[in-house]
Each structure stands twice: as C-alpha cells, then as structure tokens.
Amino acid sequence: MTTINVGLLGLGTVGSGVAKIMIEEADLLSQKLGHNLRLAKVCVRNLSSRRNFSPPTEILTTEPGEVVGQPDIPVVVELMGGLEPARTLVLQALSAGQHVVTANKALLAVHGREIFQKAAETGREIKFEAAVAGAIPVIRILKEGLTANRIQSVFGILNGTTNHILTRMTKDAMTFQAALAEAQQSGYAEADPTNDVEGFDAAHKLVLLTALSYGVLPQVSDFHVEGVTRLEPEDFTAAAEFGYVIKLLAVSTLDQADGRLEIRLHPTMLPAKSLMAGVNGVMNAVMIRGHASGDIFLSGAGAGMMPTASAVMGDIIETSRDLRAGSAPQVPALGWKNLQSWSVKPQQEIRLSYFLRFTVIDKPGVLSAISGILGRHDISIAQAIQKSFEPARGGVTLIILTHKAREMDLQAALAEAEKLDALTAPTRLIRVENQI
Amino acid sequence: MTTINVGLLGLGTVGSGVAKIMIEEADLLSQKLGHNLRLAKVCVRNLSSRRNFSPPTEILTTEPGEVVGQPDIPVVVELMGGLEPARTLVLQALSAGQHVVTANKALLAVHGREIFQKAAETGREIKFEAAVAGAIPVIRILKEGLTANRIQSVFGILNGTTNHILTRMTKDAMTFQAALAEAQQSGYAEADPTNDVEGFDAAHKLVLLTALSYGVLPQVSDFHVEGVTRLEPEDFTAAAEFGYVIKLLAVSTLDQADGRLEIRLHPTMLPAKSLMAGVNGVMNAVMIRGHASGDIFLSGAGAGMMPTASAVMGDIIETSRDLRAGSAPQVPALGWKNLQSWSVKPQQEIRLSYFLRFTVIDKPGVLSAISGILGRHDISIAQAIQKSFEPARGGVTLIILTHKAREMDLQAALAEAEKLDALTAPTRLIRVENQI
Numbered sequence: 001m002t003t004i005n006v007g008l009l010g011l012g013t014v015g016s017g018v019a020k021i022m023i024e025e026a027d028l029l030s031q032k033l034g035h036n037l038r039l040a041k042v043c044v045r046n047l048s049s050r051r052n053f054s055p056p057t058e059i060l061t062t063e064p065g066e067v068v069g070q071p072d073i074p075v076v077v078e079l080m081g082g083l084e085p086a087r088t089l090v091l092q093a094l095s096a097g098q099h100v101v102t103a104n105k106a107l108l109a110v111h112g113r114e115i116f117q118k119a120a121e122t123g124r125e126i127k128f129e130a131a132v133a134g135a136i137p138v139i140r141i142l143k144e145g146l147t148a149n150r151i152q153s154v155f156g157i158l159n160g161t162t163n164h165i166l167t168r169m170t171k172d173a174m175t176f177q178a179a180l181a182e183a184q185q186s187g188y189a190e191a192d193p194t195n196d197v198e199g200f201d202a203a204h205k206l207v208l209l210t211a212l213s214y215g216v217l218p219q220v221s222d223f224h225v226e227g228v229t230r231l232e233p234e235d236f237t238a239a240a241e242f243g244y245v246i247k248l249l250a251v252s253t254l255d256q257a258d259g260r261l262e263i264r265l266h267p268t269m270l271p272a273k274s275l276m277a278g279v280n281g282v283m284n285a286v287m288i289r290g291h292a293s294g295d296i297f298l299s300g301a302g303a304g305m306m307p308t309a310s311a312v313m314g315d316i317i318e319t320s321r322d323l324r325a326g327s328a329p330q331v332p333a334l335g336w337k338n339l340q341s342w343s344v345k346p347q348q349e350i351r352l353s354y355f356l357r358f359t360v361i362d363k364p365g366v367l368s369a370i371s372g373i374l375g376r377h378d379i380s381i382a383q384a385i386q387k388s389f390e391p392a393r394g395g396v397t398l399i400i401l402t403h404k405a406r407e408m409d410l411q412a413a414l415a416e417a418e419k420l421d422a423l424t425a426p427t428r429l430i431r432v433e434n435q436i
Numbered sequence: 437m438t439t440i441n442v443g444l445l446g447l448g449t450v451g452s453g454v455a456k457i458m459i460e461e462a463d464l465l466s467q468k469l470g471h472n473l474r475l476a477k478v479c480v481r482n483l484s485s486r487r488n489f490s491p492p493t494e495i496l497t498t499e500p501g502e503v504v505g506q507p508d509i510p511v512v513v514e515l516m517g518g519l520e521p522a523r524t525l526v527l528q529a530l531s532a533g534q535h536v537v538t539a540n541k542a543l544l545a546v547h548g549r550e551i552f553q554k555a556a557e558t559g560r561e562i563k564f565e566a567a568v569a570g571a572i573p574v575i576r577i578l579k580e581g582l583t584a585n586r587i588q589s590v591f592g593i594l595n596g597t598t599n600h601i602l603t604r605m606t607k608d609a610m611t612f613q614a615a616l617a618e619a620q621q622s623g624y625a626e627a628d629p630t631n632d633v634e635g636f637d638a639a640h641k642l643v644l645l646t647a648l649s650y651g652v653l654p655q656v657s658d659f660h661v662e663g664v665t666r667l668e669p670e671d672f673t674a675a676a677e678f679g680y681v682i683k684l685l686a687v688s689t690l691d692q693a694d695g696r697l698e699i700r701l702h703p704t705m706l707p708a709k710s711l712m713a714g715v716n717g718v719m720n721a722v723m724i725r726g727h728a729s730g731d732i733f734l735s736g737a738g739a740g741m742m743p744t745a746s747a748v749m750g751d752i753i754e755t756s757r758d759l760r761a762g763s764a765p766q767v768p769a770l771g772w773k774n775l776q777s778w779s780v781k782p783q784q785e786i787r788l789s790y791f792l793r794f795t796v797i798d799k800p801g802v803l804s805a806i807s808g809i810l811g812r813h814d815i816s817i818a819q820a821i822q823k824s825f826e827p828a829r830g831g832v833t834l835i836i837l838t839h840k841a842r843e844m845d846l847q848a849a850l851a852e853a854e855k856l857d858a859l860t861a862p863t864r865l866i867r868v869e870n871q872i
Contacts, residue, residue, distance in 0.1 A: 137581030313584030
C-alpha cells in the first residue's frame, strides 16, 4: 500500500487534534483511502511543552527545515497561526513543490494574494477548509458542490466566542462585560479578546468566503467591521419585542443592480424564526444563496481541537488522494479570480433597514422632531415604540425601526438628531437583515 | 480549451434544469473550470413534449444508444427516474466505460449493489449527490470532508412533501387529509402520494446515507419505515405542550455498545428548540454526527428544478475535472464497503423514549391500570397529563411520555393495554428523539 508522508508545523490545540487522528485512526484511514497517511515529522517550538496529545518523541523537531523543503514529505500542514514565520514557511514549502494545508485565516486574509499566486506558479495546492467555520465544510461546498451556481449572497456567524457572548446576552440578559468575563473563565474567550470581540477574526474569514464566492480577495480595510462591545442588554430586549435576535453577522452579497459587492460585518438583527437565529453558543453557521441551489444553510462547531482537526484532515486526505492519483491540482483555490473584478460598495452607499434606540427627555414634540429629521433624510419609519422612563439613562427610550434607507442618509440624520437637546444618551444603531 | 461532452437521459423537471444551466451558464462554467462542458445529446421519450427549458432540437433524440455507449460522450447523466430502463442503461454506460451521474434514489437503493459493483469493475464513477436532499451537498461531505471521522449518527428530514404537510399540521392545525389536498393543489405532492407520505422516498435516501456513513447498503425491508398518514391534529397540539415538534425523521446511528446499526424512519418528536425542528415547508435537512467533527447540520431545498440541477451539475463538474486531470476515480462511492459488516438491529430491540396518547373512559383507576401495565413491562413514565373530555373520541385523553424503553416491551405493554375496556379509541404512539 502506498504511503504518503505528512509534515506538521505546530502542535497546539488543532495540531494535537490532527496528530491524534493521524496516529489513532491510521488503520481506519488506510482502509477508507486505500493508502497510508503517515505523520512523518512535527515541528514544535518547544520539545518539552505539555500537550493535549503527544506524538512519539522521535518525530518531533524544533527545526522547520525538517518539514519544509523535505522531498519525501509532499504535504505540509501549517498550524502555527500568526503571520510570521507562517508566511515564510508556507511560501518556502510551495516553492519546494510541497502542497500546503493551513487553518490560518489571518495569514490568508492578509497575505493571500502572495500565497495563492505562489501556489498557482508552482502548481501546488493550498487548502484551508479549517480556516473558516471550523468543522463545517463550507470551503469545499463553495469550491465544488456549488460550482454551477452564480453565488448571490453568503451570510455567516463566523466567530464562536462572540456568538457565545451574544447567546448569553440574549438568553440571560447579561451585560457584555459579564458575558465576556464568563467566556474567558470557561475558556471560550482569550485573555486579550480584541481579535474576537472587535470582529477581526470573523472579518478574516469573511475575506476568504468572499474570495471563494466571487473570485476576488478584498482587504479587511475595504469593508465595515464592527464588533459586539457596545451592545447593551436593552438592545436584546428590544430585539426580542420586534421578533429579532442579535447576531454578529458576516455578509457578502452581490448587488445584482449595480454589480458591486456589499461586504460587511456587524451586529445584526435577524428574524427570530430563521435558522441562523437558532445558532447558539460557540456554534458557527454559514448560509450560501446560489442562483440555482437556493439557500444552503450549514451549522457546526466553529472551533475546538477535534472539530477543527476534522476539517484539516479532510484537506490532508483530499491532497493525498490527488497525489496518489497523480493528478494536477484540480480546483485552484481562486481559479476564477480573473473572471470578474467586482468593486466593493462603500458602506455609505449600502441600503439597509435600521433599528434605532434613542434615549430622550419625556416631553411633547420629541418624537415629532426625530421623525421629522428622519423624514427629511429620506428615511421612512416602519415601526416606532416609546417605552417607559429609564432612570439609569435619564430618559425614556424611543425605538424606531426604519424601512430600507441609505447608510449615508441614516448617518446624516443621526448626526442631526444628536444635536437635539432632548437626547440624553448616545443613540444606538443596529442594522437589520430580513432576507435570511 | 478542452471540451468534455455530456449526454443526458431524460428531460423532465431536473433534466430541464441541468440543460438550462449547461447551456445558459456555459461561459461562466468554462471560466471557472478552465475547460468546456458541452451538452452533446439529450435522450427524451417524446420529441414534442412541452418542457421547462428546450435545448436545441438537433441535440434531441429518442434513441438511448445515441448517448449510452458513445465513445465521444464520457459522462452520462441519468435523470429518467424509475427502475427500468434506467438500471439497464446505467449498467450499459458503465460497461462501455462512461462515467454516470444520477439523481435516482430508488434505482440506487434497490439496485445499488449491482450498480456500484459494475462501477468498481469498470473503474468508472457513479455519482449521486442529487439523489439525497436535493441541493444540499451531503454526499460530498460524507465522502470527502468528513472522511477522517467515525460517523456516529446521521439524522435527516429527507422528504419535502411530507415536511410541507407536517409544517401545515403544526402551524395551522390542519388534518393530514386537508394538508395533503392542499399540497397536491400547490404541486408539492403528487396525485398518488404514496411514495412520499408512506415514507418510501425518504427510506431510499436513508439507505444511501447509511451506505456512505457506514459502508453498508441495507435494504428498505431491513428497517422500520412508517409514514405520516396516521398523525392527527391532537398529536401536534400535545407535542407543542411538551416542547416538541413532529417531523418525519430518518435516523441511522451506530450503537457503540453492541456495534449494530439502528436504522429507522418514522414520525418523531424533536425538541422544538433544535435546528432540525426549525426546518419547515419543503426544505430538507441532514445532521451528521462525527467523532471528531461533532454535529454538522445542513439544510436546503430538497427538490425542485434548479436546486436539484445544481447538485447534478456539481457531480458533472467533478467528473469532468477528474477526466481532464486524467486521474482514476478518487473516491469509490462505497470504497470501504468491506471494512465492516454492521448488522442492523431489529426495531424490537431499539430503545427509545415514547409519546403515548390514550383515549380512555373518564373513571377512577384507569391511569393506575395503564401505568401498572407499563411498569410491569419495564417502562418508566417521565411525564403524564390527563386532558379534558373529547366528545369526538368518546373519552378523555391521557398523554404519557416514557423514559427510554425497549420497543419490544413497549409494544407488548400497548397490546395489553388495548384489552382494557376503558380504552375508547386506538392508542397513538410517536417516538421521541432528544439527542438532536
């Protein structure tokens, strides 16, 4: 039976999971595949670290060169994370004719152009199923199952940490700070949670989903990224009253009218009855809207040792099958990147419905003043509710749900409303997605 | 640019969708794939039928031999449905060295052994993504993305017609007959709905999911298949009171303790908060539980011209990529069928929770008599509710939710209870699935 060697860079949580599967399930894999997968070498930073799973010490090394550039190791799996030395090692591996599997979303979102270019030049594969939505095989589906579709939209809950926090805020009326502290204690959030709670992690994944859906590789700086740190319990209560749930939703959608892409990541109110609204805790989800397929909804574990390792293994296995079949890479990661050069629509030009929460002095004429300002900026009100006095905010709450309006107009109206003496606290804005 | 010819057998709803995509999206596909896909020949029963999409008349034929066995047509797409002549033509195509794509679940569930065998002998592919859950790429995920997993369970809502009917019965308190009549009027159910409402269509799909998950190909006669025709509005009301929703659920699960497969298809109460319970209308869904991946939930259109065509196209495209790469079939449909020969556990030995709805005379001692019978058969009661008098049924309703019990014991207890004079109507039994 043919044996295909695999080299691993990094033996953290996901790396340990991959090593565990490759070693413990070796027989099962051989029987399923008809060839052996052998974990030939694992490069670690520190030989004596404690790990979730420990491979035999004789295959451990601290020298990346024992994996990268080794002619008897055709598949290199990069699970170190971070930009460097990951970038350099991945480029070296591709140059040396090795295929690369990675779970490193930041690396691909930031240096994707250079890396995909190198893979194309050298005719090698760069696979990254585990980089987006953990165990959910969304990359494979976009690259293969839905190839015949013109993708119209991709929606996603792409960060488990924030989804866990939002779930606690929704179900248990916790504040953001309390929910974050709890997530940190239970290991769902890191000590420095910035990358998760400010949306950067999800934004990197959105870049990759956009690349696979539309064949362009935007930069995170090209679109609106807004985290969950400013959400308040009152937002969740109000959302529930209107039949919505708040999620940190990643959106990449093609405006059929003007041929531009709308890419955005921000807290979003979704209909409570939608499948996406039912995705709770650390789960991730993606919904792909194809012109032929209709909506395909996928949900599963977005992180964790074994779920992420499962996705990495899928890529390793596919690469090994290609190698064994002796075929060239069949599905270039961004094979049709030259097909269309969509431009990204500035957030200011995007049209959405908005949830607005004003805190105002309880006196006649305030609602009229605010609705007058909205009307002058071409913003039509769908629903308005005035709530009782809230001592903590020094005023009454006025909630307005708008029809679709241009973000530019909405921002101008809010700026004008902020000047009203009647406003006693900053106005809260949450975007609404009804088409899900 | 290389051109790969594709021949089509059948130009019904799905066939028209495939022809439409191949012709209308030819440029997009060429750009994405780097090769052309050409619809070379379409075999139809009647040249002058009215169709959803009409390909150029010069590629139409009524002679299957103009597709099957043609050396310049390497890919044959069987979309005729039914067992014959589909079986003969598929076997002929494989024997002639052609790869086959089909959406025909009945064909594969009934003649799968013969067809997969022929494909293995001739080294040709038989792909069938569209045969299960329409547009949802569940076959691909089981065959590829989750290869490194030991599959523990597969759950599915696999028939859109019955799910539409159950959704109407749940949300609008309709009777089965009324919901079926409405589904027939709106085209969601056929004039003879037996295949759908008795569960046979879903059972065929369950056979295929089981085959891909565990490498065995059971027969429909090996497991319990129960349709939705006997469900009553009262079942749905009671389910809601207990926090459940009723779905026609397909289950294939490996009993880790005794190494046997539990395969079953019947109306099932699911927790109302589960994602599966939120799958409404004609949508399908599948949940795959892998030892590493955890639960992967997928939902999408289970039928329809374009969604099913999208899945067929995925298979055509994959086959064409393999052909172009010159590689042998990489993933035999049932490549590890010799790995394990699981036996299927008789339904009588399966342990489940049960929802029981008795209609009894309103007199002292009845509840005691029934609970006594259950107790003697080793069935423990989790909850019991006695409802008010129902004139239509000539008694009061007594609902009992059991803890897990053996089906054999449950059936024996029910048989004994039926002998009680106090029962005024047949007892209703619905199985409960809490692990979803």
